[in-house]
Amino acid sequence: MDGLLTRHGAGERLDRHRHAGAYAALVLEGGYIEAGDRGRFAVKAGQVVLHGPYESHQDAFFARGARVLNLPVHCEGRSLARAADPDAIVRLAERDLRAACELLRTSLIEEAADLDDWPDRLGRCLIADPDVDLGEWAARHGLAPQSLSRGFRKAFGVTPKRFRADQRTLGALRALPGWRGTGAALAVELGFADQAHMTRSVGALTGRCPSQLRVKQVQEPRRHLR
Numbered sequence: 001m002d003g004l005l006t007r008h009g010a011g012e013r014l015d016r017h018r019h020a021g022a023y024a025a026l027v028l029e030g031g032y033i034e035a036g037d038r039g040r041f042a043v044k045a046g047q048v049v050l051h052g053p054y055e056s057h058q059d060a061f062f063a064r065g066a067r068v069l070n071l072p073v074h075c076e077g078r079s080l081a082r083a084a085d086p087d088a089i090v091r092l093a094e095r096d097l098r099a100a101c102e103l104l105r106t107s108l109i110e111e112a113a114d115l116d117d118w119p120d121r122l123g124r125c126l127i128a129d130p131d132v133d134l135g136e137w138a139a140r141h142g143l144a145p146q147s148l149s150r151g152f153r154k155a156f157g158v159t160p161k162r163f164r165a166d167q168r169t170l171g172a173l174r175a176l177p178g179w180r181g182t183g184a185a186l187a188v189e190l191g192f193a194d195q196a197h198m199t200r201s202v203g204a205l206t207g208r209c210p211s212q213l214r215v216k217q218v219q220e221p222r223r224h225l226r
Contacts, residue, residue: 006067006068011063013058013059015157018054020053023072024075028066028090031045031047034049035058036055039079046082047082049079050073058156069089069093083109168192169204173202
């Protein structure tokens with residue numbers, strides 16, 4: 001189980017990075033702030049951050065650092081949760097990884113994010129609708145465009161334009177396995193300029209073309225994309 005456990009020092013920071021496989025990060029000790037494609041969360045011991053395939057995030061660890069158990073679990077539609085019995089999951093993972101993943105998946109208690117600064121609100125808007133007009137959003141909230149870009153990047157490690165583009169591409173990845181129409185129709189549905197634009201975006205994110213991803217994705221072990 002050693003490869004599933006990660007330890008992070010006091011004040012450690014991880015720059016924004018991407019994982020190919022879906023996984024759940026169960027915090028056993030300490031905590032950190034994670035800012036990723038599902039939002040920004042202050043995560044504490046006993047809580048779980050859920051990640052889908054090809055999602056990215058950055059992490060800033062608290063003064064105590066953190067010890068985290070990473071399990072290949074995919075829970076679509078959830079972002080932050082609490083594990084009902086973290087110790088039971090750790091013990092089970094030592095003998096049966098598959099059973100530990102299932103126990104975690106079926107015993108999650110959903111929790112709401114407690115961070116609500118304007119970058120968090122903008123992030124949630126872009127997750128819900130990548131077509132949000134950034135200029136209009138900035139004006140409505142009394143922010144100059146430069147302040148919007150700078151403040152969001154400080155919180156999330158990426159500009160709002162890049163975040164929006166990634167949300168659109170991640171939407172394509174989620175839709176592809178069950179999509180029965182043409183690639184051109186899906187591109188229009190998701191707000192891409194055209195099918196070629198969608199193909200380039202998906203390829204840049206995953207290294208694979210959309211046709212290869214139409215087969216339902218199989219969970220992969222957690223790993224960094226270089």
